[in-house]
Amino acid sequence: MLRSTIRAQVRSGLRGLWVRGELPSGAAVLAPSHHSWWDGYVLREVAWQLGQPFCVLMTERQLSIFPFLRLVGAIGAHELRPALRASKTGHWVVVFPEGRLEPLGKVRRIEAGAAWLAGASGAALIPVALRVVLRGQPKPEAYLRFGQAVAGPDLPEALQAELDLLDAELLGSDPEQPLAGYLRLTGGPSVRDGQPDLATRWLARLTR
Structure with a gap:
């Protein structure tokens, strides 16, 4: 019941969810940026x-x-x-390395927990750039860019590099279209795709 509720909330609250990069197939400590209320739900959905x-x-x-x-x-x-037990038994363990929800922008600080857990368990440490943004559609869109596995001391620079790439892609894109090169995991066609929702079609008919 709870799983269905959360998944329905992701699907109804977000325009869609897109990913890029090599997603780990086994045990990994994911170290994502944390700027949105949606972040945990988005990673859970993936x-x-x-x-x-x-x-x-x-x-x-x-x-x-x-x-x-x-x-x-x-x-x-x-x-x-x-x-530690979860990371040793094949789980993705998500540790937000900033330690708390932060405003959009550059990575301000990185705590030691994600690197420690990866080192102690032997799991890969994966930086993940995560942005939930409102662009050219009525609902926000979630984008995740998975980086390559890194050593603990390299996590701050690697996470910032992935964020810089994702932010540059967002700035250089058509805001009415999903980012090129990303795989859509959830979400339907956009208004510009020629598939407006029922309410939009109804309003268009009334105002012709």
């Missing part, structure tokens, strides 16, 4: 689509507000043993 075991570290404050998210893979940010 894992569901791939059938990939998944968990995400959340602050104790967030878990006290949303305790039900434990049922779909959330664990406390200080629960290192469950996180």
